[in-house]
Amino acid sequence: MSTLEKHVDVGVPIDKAWDSLHHVENYSRFVDGVRDAHTDAKGRAHLSIEAGDHTREVDAEYADGPDNRVLEWHTRGTPELMGSFSLLPLDKNHTRVQARLEYDPDTVRDTFGGPRGFAQANAVERVVRNDLEHFKKYVEQGR
Template sequence: MSTIEKQIDVDVPAEVAWDCLHSVESYPRFVDGVREARPQGKSRAHLDLEPGGRLSGVDTEISDRAKGGEKGNVMLWHTAKGESAELKGAFTVRSIDAQHTQVQVRVEYDPEKTREAFGGPKGFAQSDAIQELVQHDLEKFKDLVEHKR
């Protein structure tokens, strides 16, 4: 498994960032490749993806591990059993002060299974592409939460 961690500071209270991460319907606005997203109960979501022009769907399971304080709140997620690409990760939301928040994302993936499921290059090129994608998604998230209010 490979792991990517990225973070970004946003100029909103922690509750605003936390609420946006829990609004599954907003994922297409900040997660590249997600065409549509809809909740399926309290702890599942279905994402319609369009990687490389191919339409596919993936089910995810979501759980919260609220820590509060300096450690922040953590939203864990992973693709449901049986999905071709086994992905898992976490969003951590930490309050910097009353109006500023740090959002960290961690993604764990099997490079070969990810390449098979979504296409793309092998090896370091894929790792670099995924890192750039995660950073780009964080920047889009920042823009969304800062201008949504």
């Protein structure tokens, strides 16, 4: 398994960042490739993800950590992915959003395509970094 951790500081209070992250239905607005997402009351999510010229359906389970500051998730089935979003208040109006992703590079490549080895690690890092920047714009624009 490979692990990637990235963060972004956003100019909103922790509660606003939490509310925005917690609404999986809005992920298509800031996560590249997510075309549709919905949740049920039992902590499960279904995402339709477009990667290259393929669309994949991915099911995941998620759970809230203590104090509405950690959202943990893992996929059900292939690809096996797990991760979390952790929120840290920097001050009254600023929050650090930490994303952690654990993945098997071969499974990700087989499922979504793309390069192997070091190039793949760079591609995954770029995607996560871009998604965090998109989240920053999304949440700071008050959506």
